[in-house]
Amino acid sequence: MQFKIRYSLIIIGLLSFIIEGLQAQNGAASAYTSFGVGRIESGATIQYEAMGGTGIALPSEYSINTLNPASLAGLKSEGIIFDLGLRTSFTEYSHDTESGSAFTGGLNNLTLAFKPGEKWVTSFNVSQFSSLAYKINSETYIDGSTTLIDKNYEGSGGLSEVSVSNAYAVNSNLSLGLTLSYVFGKLNKQESYSSSVIGGDLTVDYGDFLQQMTVGAGIQYKLPLKKSNLLFGATYNPAVNFNTEREVQTSSSSGAGIIEEMEEDDYKIPANLGGGVAWMNNHGIKIALDYRYQSWSNINYSSPIAEYKDSHKFNGGVEYRRRKSRKLNPYLWRLGGYYEDSYIQVKGKTIMDRGITAGVGIPLRGQSSYLNVSFNYGSRGTNNNALITENYYGISVSMSMVESWFKKRTFD
């Protein structure tokens, strides 16, 4: 047990080296990421991503489910499970006559979990919490004149989350989980101007440093049926009020420039409530449904064209494996979908996000180690042509490894 904890600490220590890299955005680029802390990522590992991001009611078993801390109690592996996910995304934008595209990619998650005790499972997780990615070319009037000049907006960065989750199996059917997270990062918002009228260029960089400790709680309950189980899950994340510091940096062709710490209103994220139901049979077929609600209307936000409203998200997914497979680790096939009535309302129209996912878990040599691949296709925006419609395609890959795989190699 002690060595498990020691290795866990070593890994966590090393993870901190790559957190900086994680700060860069990896989610799909979108003009809609300019709101608040950017687009809030699902935080699911790739296996669950392939099931439409569904998993509040699913137990972790041989792969780590980060969607509900209570699910960790279902971990069946005795060793350390290590999960690394990477993802890429390609987005196509369209708007009346304009169109464009963007490519982004990066780390999705670095997670490990182990069992310090018979009924107790701990996991460490590093993942992207939110991301900003936009580049918009526009024009603006010089105040006090009728002169139009070029103005560009660019957003990058996002928030990272480092968390430790603990799950406790109250009995064979009921488990509870608690996550303690540190969410932090820098949101970069740049406004730049370019024109000979102003003697060249002016760039105004807003760097908002956000950080906060936060907790999340989860519960899972298993109702055994004849040859299957019905599972219920629920999660709750309280509202987060980020400690916010803003640094403004300006620079211009003329040499005028300022670096200044400024007061900035704290960024806020409202409480998030999730519920899920799943059905699993003894042959490993899983069907799951999730619903999440976030009370964004409680957040004060003023903008001439956009407003916040409560968001609703539905996820559904299935996982299938061949019943007659004699292999210890058969191929796992996954399908899913999601539909989000998002918190952003522009010109009275709610921004919708919907998509489908498909994936496969490819067994690797050794016990319960998988290479997971997930594909997704989604569309964000509204049917109203006046707004931007974004179609995005993603490929994600993860390695989910169990410690015994390492052990075996080590003793070769």
Add this chain to the structure above:
Amino acid sequence: MQRVIIILIIALALVNEACNDQSLDELKMGEEYIDDESGILLIDTFSLALSTVLIDSISTSASSSLVIGQYNNTVFGKIGVEPVYSLDVPFRYDFEEEDVFDSITISIDYNGYTLGDTTSLQTINVMELDTDLDDFESYLYNTTRVKTKEEALGQISFYPKPTRRELLEMRLNDDFGQRIFDLFINEEDEIANATAFNEYFKGIVLQNELSHSLLGLGLNDSSLCVNMYYHRVDGEKQELKAEFEMRREYEYFSQVKYDRSQTLFAPLVIQEEDISSLQTNDITLLQGMSGLLTKVRFPGLAKVFQLVKLDQIIKVELILVPTQEAEDINSLPLQLLAYESNKVNKINDLVDDGSGNAIPLLLYPASDNFESHPYYSMDITSYIISNLVTGYFEPDNAILVGLPSEYLQNTAATVMFGGEQNTTYQPKLKIYTYYY
């Protein structure tokens, strides 16, 4: 196992670095989703003070052209320009004792520059210079004065055709010609070389007798040349010509005579005392050859820090608007020079961009949404910032606006700027700043 994990983590870090890539098309849409937090603000309410300065003297020697004529204007009065130059001597052995003098002429070549009414008759007295040009130890200035002998060498009258660019040749007095001719026939010492000749015949001054325009004269082998015609009977009659070319390697200059006594600019006498546009009907002057410059002061900048911080100033632009009246009499120079100056109107360095590159004022055409008249604009950001770093703008510091040397020495190019209270041709100081 430990090693494997460490290697794995390092590999992950590399993968992570490699994968953390993003490339985004710049979208020309979606700006409505972005909250504008910053903006650019134009402040053009800082007051200026314009005045006219008379420079004590400007060098008009060794210029690339000379000007002849006179021009009268109700705003700036009378300006007359008279070329002063000396002549080279032709080869003495071209003459023989039996040669007979016929006539002597002067030829003039226009260079195309004019100011004023070129349709009326121009009458010029060709005078003999009575001052040694090498008596002047330094440059010759517009204000340099020379003496002439009483009797004219001739009087020439013509209708200028400056655009035709053909050589104009007119006859001078025969007795002047005969006098010079005899020097050759008698093989006098005075014609031994140019120096000896100039001791005897110091040069020519072209004096305005009747003139309504200024004409630019080209400097070349035949322009301003005195031509002596004679003949030789040596069996057959030979027509001969000797040319007394202008000594372009020697001193020559334009003597400028102005009379502003009947104008609002009459009080301009010394360089140290400029005259405010408020006293001159809300205009200021800029003129080549006569040495008039426009001075711009920035009294409004005393309050600049009540509105912006130094580091918020991204551009300062000076706009001077020439009046239609100046455009009516001559075409406006495309470019003007700006010098740093002070309370006593000293001409210091050219205003530069902070890296030593001089910044001119450039002429821009009128544009519908910007300026309704042609205007001169100049980026004086560096000049203003370097003044403001001291925390305030020294009110005596000023910019003197003048003509580039090719205009200053060779033309009487005239620009009239609207003064600070001229509502039609109002000068402006535009400060571009930003908020965030």
